[in-house]
Amino acid sequence: MGRIGIIGVGHTKFGKRNDASLRELAFEAYSSALDDADIVSSRIDGSVVCSATHYDKQRSPAGVVAEYLGLNPQPTFNVEAACASSAVGLRTAWALITSGLHDVMAVVGVQKMTELSSEEIQELMGRAGDVMWESPFGTTMPAYYAMYATAHMAKYGTTEEQMALVTVKNRKYGSKNPNAMFQKPITADEVLKSRPVSAPLKLFDCCANADGAACLIIANAEKAKKLTDRPVWIAGLGLASSPMSLAGRKGPLTSFDVTKNAAKAAYQMAGVGPNDVDVAEVHDSFSITEILNYEDLGFAKPGSGTRLLEKGETELGGKIPVNTDGGLIAKGHPVGATGASQLFALTKQLRNEAGSAQVDGAKIGLAQNIGGIGMYSAVTILKA
Amino acid sequence: MGFEKFGRFGYVSQTKINPLLSYLEKGQIAATKCKKCGRTYFPPRADCLDCRHSAIEWVVLDGKSNLITFTNVFFAPPVFQPETPYLLGLAELTNGLRVFAPISPAVDKEQLKPGLELSLKVAKGSGDNLYYWLE
Ligand SMILES: CC(C)(COP(=O)(O)OP(=O)(O)OC[C@H]1O[C@@H](n2cnc3c(N)ncnc32)[C@H](O)[C@@H]1OP(=O)(O)O)[C@@H](O)C(=O)NCCC(=O)NCCS
Ligand SMILES: [Zn+2]
Numbered sequence: 001m002g003r004i005g006i007i008g009v010g011h012t013k014f015g016k017r018n019d020a021s022l023r024e025l026a027f028e029a030y031s032s033a034l035d036d037a038d039i040v041s042s043r044i045d046g047s048v049v050c051s052a053t054h055y056d057k058q059r060s061p062a063g064v065v066a067e068y069l070g071l072n073p074q075p076t077f078n079v080e081a082a083c084a085s086s087a088v089g090l091r092t093a094w095a096l097i098t099s100g101l102h103d104v105m106a107v108v109g110v111q112k113m114t115e116l117s118s119e120e121i122q123e124l125m126g127r128a129g130d131v132m133w134e135s136p137f138g139t140t141m142p143a144y145y146a147m148y149a150t151a152h153m154a155k156y157g158t159t160e161e162q163m164a165l166v167t168v169k170n171r172k173y174g175s176k177n178p179n180a181m182f183q184k185p186i187t188a189d190e191v192l193k194s195r196p197v198s199a200p201l202k203l204f205d206c207c208a209n210a211d212g213a214a215c216l217i218i219a220n221a222e223k224a225k226k227l228t229d230r231p232v233w234i235a236g237l238g239l240a241s242s243p244m245s246l247a248g249r250k251g252p253l254t255s256f257d258v259t260k261n262a263a264k265a266a267y268q269m270a271g272v273g274p275n276d277v278d279v280a281e282v283h284d285s286f287s288i289t290e291i292l293n294y295e296d297l298g299f300a301k302p303g304s305g306t307r308l309l310e311k312g313e314t315e316l317g318g319k320i321p322v323n324t325d326g327g328l329i330a331k332g333h334p335v336g337a338t339g340a341s342q343l344f345a346l347t348k349q350l351r352n353e354a355g356s357a358q359v360d361g362a363k364i365g366l367a368q369n370i371g372g373i374g375m376y377s378a379v380t381i382l383k384a
Numbered sequence: 385m386g387f388e389k390f391g392r393f394g395y396v397s398q399t400k401i402n403p404l405l406s407y408l409e410k411g412q413i414a415a416t417k418c419k420k421c422g423r424t425y426f427p428p429r430a431d432c433l434d435c436r437h438s439a440i441e442w443v444v445l446d447g448k449s450n451l452i453t454f455t456n457v458f459f460a461p462p463v464f465q466p467e468t469p470y471l472l473g474l475a476e477l478t479n480g481l482r483v484f485a486p487i488s489p490a491v492d493k494e495q496l497k498p499g500l501e502l503s504l505k506v507a508k509g510s511g512d513n514l515y516y517w518l519e
Binding site: 123136138151154253 | 461462463497
């Protein structure tokens with residue numbers, strides 16, 4: 001297998017983007033990725049457009065996005081894996097390039113959500129659970145993750161105060177990220193006093209719905225070396241699935257097997273382990289999710305993810321800084337764009353361009369992106 | 385009779401496991417069992433995963449279960465908003481199979497914890513909707 005490199009990255013401002021449509025958001029991210037790679041659009045021989053299309057008004061968005069980006073008549077692929085759409089899109093593009101069918105591709109993660117209300121969005125997200133056996137009872141994404149939180153609290157004594165530390169940390173880093181939806185730090189007290197969404201999760205334990213796009217331009221080793229002198233290499237790709245229904249899952253619901261399986265595959269392919277990772281982006285859809293992710297990725301033992309937080313080990317300067325761009329909680333979560341946004345942040349870190357969020361000497365980065373309530377999980381390892 | 389009657393608000397109207405509704409009407413909760421290998425499925429399945437046979441029979445469950453986890457939902461999709469807050473739970477039945485179900489509002493919230501013994505019972509929704517909940 002030849003190496004595949006990321007040669008350019010782009011990112012829009014995330015948030016309530018009532019100034020822009022889906023195609024325009026995609027263009028912003030794509031255009032800045034071309035500038036970043038310092039290449040012209042005609043170099044791109046195919047696009048992968050990643051979006052959970054039920055939130056967009058546009059059906060089959062790859063069609064209009066490829067047109068608006070000027071990427072006709074090259075092949076375009078629509079990839080949907082709920083919140084993990086663009087991590088799965090990257091795997092798709094990786095396989096297409098490895099196969100020899102393509103040389104240089106654009107992976108465009110894009111989502112336009114805020115034309116819908118949060119209630120309407122949660123109705124759609126509830127149907128990203130099992131639509132026969134769970135959605136008819138009024139499920140939502142916060143409700144599903146709250147059930148994992150309840151189980152983790154009961155088994156390990158995890159507290160709401162500990163969960164609040166995730167939001168405090170990520171909002172602190174969000175305040176340094178001009179692309180983040182929320183630019184203001186927040187206190188633990190504000191998190192704890194926020195209104196309940198699905199107990200034990202409260203408003204500030206949740207990520208927010210948002211509009212936005214992020215783009216990665218990737219190329220085979222030969223082209224990557226020719227086109228740029230600072231490629232970031234895709235060293236490991238892990239992807240797994242798990243039953244969509246909670247009833248179909250095993251164990252006490254205090255961890256995600258799907259992430260453990262994806263992590264195992266990614267570590268194996270990259271030839272590294274959790275202790276080798278210098279900087280990580282994990283899927284903090286909710287505060288509790290970040291804690292579970294520490295454990296499932298092997299950064300902490302089962303039940304002790306909260307200790308990493310309390311000791312500041314996932315802060316800048318700690319053993320393994322996590323979500324130094326603010327994570328989903330501060331950036332907002334434009335579902336299809338989030339995976340590419342995580343890889344944008346890691347690429348900046350590994351090129352030593354992360355500014356005040358820079359992890360000194362970062363060489364190995366890991367991104368983890370969960371789809372929906374954990375029916376998909378993708379782990380991607382990048383090397384400088 | 386369409387399966388959209390299942391639940392507080394059903395989304396799926398057509399399925400092979402429609403007979404579940406007739407059991408619910410009789411006040412019973414039933415699982416499917418593969419006629420060839422005997423594996424039991426709940427929620428019911430029309431097709432056996434082990435031997436790929438689709439000849440099934442229905443077996444009535446006793447409903448005894450242990451709670452695995454739960455949440456109290458305050459922010460809900462529009463059709464469910466009038467019922468907020470409501471409890472959702474995941475429980476394990478005595479045969480080891482699991483069920484995702486609402487928890488009856490009659491259950492004392494303060495008592496809820498993983499391991500709590502509850503019983504899966506038939507519940508009536510608005511109109512002629514039918515489902516099950518933990519009580
Ligand atoms: C938590 C949630 C239900 C709140 O929605 P809501 O009560 O309808 O809130 P609104 O969208 O009306 O926003 C009201 C205000 O709160 C803010 N807000 C909304 N959600 C927020 C969040 N999660 N964090 C911080 N602020 C938030 C909004 O920006 C808005 O502020 P403004 O008045 O200054 O503009 C919604 O954010 C949500 O559904 N989050 C989860 C998304 C999700 O599940 N994603 C998939 C994860 S796998
Ligand atoms: Zn069988």
